[in-house]
Amino acid sequence: MALRPEDPSGGFQHGNVVAFINEKMARHIKGPEFYLENITLSWAEVEDKLRAILENSALTSEAKEACAWGSLALGLRYARRQGQLHTCRVQWLQDFTNLHKSALQTLASNMNELTAKHEMERREAAYQLQLTLAKLAEVQQEKELLRWKLLQAEMASSWQRQQVSQEPGLATTSVFGANGAGEEKTRRRLLLLLLLLTAAVEEGGKQKDAEGV
Structure with a gap:
């Protein structure tokens, strides 16, 4: 069985859907092989390989159909992986934004303290000048x-x-x-x-x- 229902990275949420796709891929040995061999590739690379299979007249229609179902499973897996990466990027951007905001707040606080200190020093200097x-x-x-x-x-x-x-x-x-x-x-x-x-x-x-x- 190429697809495993307990694998969250596969992108499927229902076990009966996973079973149906496994059944379609299992009609020819090329189906599970196509899925397992290309599991780490991008969708563009998977599509190129599927096109080569569909254009290969030496393969039977059952093999082509099994590979097509495998490419469907790979496409959903790739989409799931991209979604996870996107979530990580969004989280990183949020963390970076919060860090940047915190740094700006700290800088503003330091600037206010420095301005207040300079104002006190200016008033003290003016007072000393008046006394002099x-x-x-x-x-x-x-x-x-x-x-x-x-x-x-x-x-x-x-x-x-x-x-x-x-x-x-x-x-x-x-x-x-x-x-x-x-x-x-x-x-x-x-x-x-x-x-x-x-x-x-x-x-x-x-x-x-x-x-x-």
Whole structure:
């Protein structure tokens, strides 16, 4: 018996169909031989061999008919094998698609994490820059304040020196006349004006500091 009912790769589902085809192939010895010899071939190769048998005038009609039934069984077996291969290909494509989808999801998750990390680093850098600029402005303000204090100290020292130098100057005034006295008064007024301006600037800086706090 060429066909076996328990063989799932044969493509047949019913035992009576298998028995009928076996009976048709068994009417001539060429039928089972044709089936077993070509069981691994493709349908195109089986068809070519069947055509050669049908065109062979030396063979009887019973042999040709038995080979035709064998080719029918081989065709169904080949279709079954191709269906199994197609199922395997579909399963492989599904697995590959799932793997590709999983890889894309992982990549998207990594990209989101990297973007969030970069955003945090950017905000931290911006915050540090603001702190640095604020400290720089504070240092600049302190520098200006110290400069004004230094100028004030220099002006006060100059004023004191001028006062000391003018103590015995009454006689000098009488000697040099009214012009010398007028110039001296002008210098004193200028020094006093500079001291007042320095004090005003310093007071304005303190008020700005108080408003900033």
